[in-house]
Amino acid sequence: MDPDLLLADLAAGKTAALARAISVVENGRPGFEQLLAGVHRSLGQARRIGITGPPGAGKSTLVERLVIAYRAAGLRVGVVAIDPTSPFTGGALLGDRIRLESVALDEGVYIRSMASRGSLGGLATSTREVSDLLDAAGFDRILVETVGVGQSELDVTRMADTTILVLVPESGDGIQTLKSGVMEAVDIFAVNKADRPGADKLRQEIEVTLGIRRGNAYRNMPAHHGYRASGRPGKPAAAESSAAGDAPWDHPVLLTVAAKGEGTGDLIAAIDRHHEWLARSGSLDQRRRRRLLERTREVVDRAARRWMWGETHAEQVINDRLDQVVDGRLSPYDVATEVLDGLKQGARL
Ligand SMILES: Nc1nc2c(ncn2[C@@H]2O[C@H](COP(=O)(O)OP(=O)(O)OP(=O)(O)O)[C@@H](O)[C@H]2O)c(=O)[nH]1
Ligand SMILES: [Mg+2]
Incomplete structure (x- = not known):
């Protein structure tokens, strides 16, 4: 692989180059960091949107709707689906229920599903890196679909500018989700399958929960702007305060019927x-x-591990001491201290 050539093809928007670059990065093949370093300066054009929620909530259907709408507006869209419960295959783009042949053949759409945990830095890292490549390849919107409502899914969506949580009336875990502290990571709530009973009730529950949490978060703070929401002890506010002191983000809770658009x-x-x-x-x-702070840490972390396990004798020392650890004469902590002390002294052990 010639990274410079690949970078040029990527910048020119060649789909084959994008596929190749993603595969190099996902598998951590030689030159992958050179590629990522090469795209760094051209990042920031794409808007990154995370879509998360429980299995079967209609995330892919919603993603499909977004793709169609963005395409109609002339925007190029990249989709990254993480650990999809049903693999995307062939013409059945987003699960076998939905067929998007027109989109599948459309150069303005690129879909990638990532089921592997990646060899070097975990799924969240490879998702961010693949998103960078899509950004560099000129996609205007990057949609990242991930299943689940726990911390690990939100780690993945932390790479997004905007995170959408898709909930459905029948899931029953909607409100639990909000209590578990993931709410702060969510910017927009979509109550999907609003054609089913209970959607409006769920929407109201989410709004009440949002209101309570805002009240709690700001109970000890003076109200700003002289604004007070009716009956609430403090200012309704987003978890994230704005640097410029503008109005906080007021989380929308929207009803959607993705199946019908x-x-x-x-x-x-x-x-x-x-x-x-x-x-x-x-x-x-x-x-x-x-994000760049986290990213830089990850790169340092990855480089340090690679160096330690690939270029020092740390592994050898551990193996040499293993009998003693098994016997109980040494603890893993003793061995770790020996390894680290050796490395700190500049010895490659
Ligand atoms: N009634 C109704 N069904 C919907 C709606 N949106 C999606 N569905 C259906 O719900 C099912 C799951 O939709 P998906 O889009 O695959 O859901 P998902 O969240 O991507 O599922 P996973 O990726 O497997 O977690 C499909 O059968 C859809 O047709 C809706 O608004 N109303
Ligand atoms: Mg899906």
């Missing part, structure tokens, strides 16, 4: 509004800065 326009408008808020409040810069 209802609510897609409102969702897109909310995503756009959130992006404007991010930009205006300084949060966009904050988030991107924080």
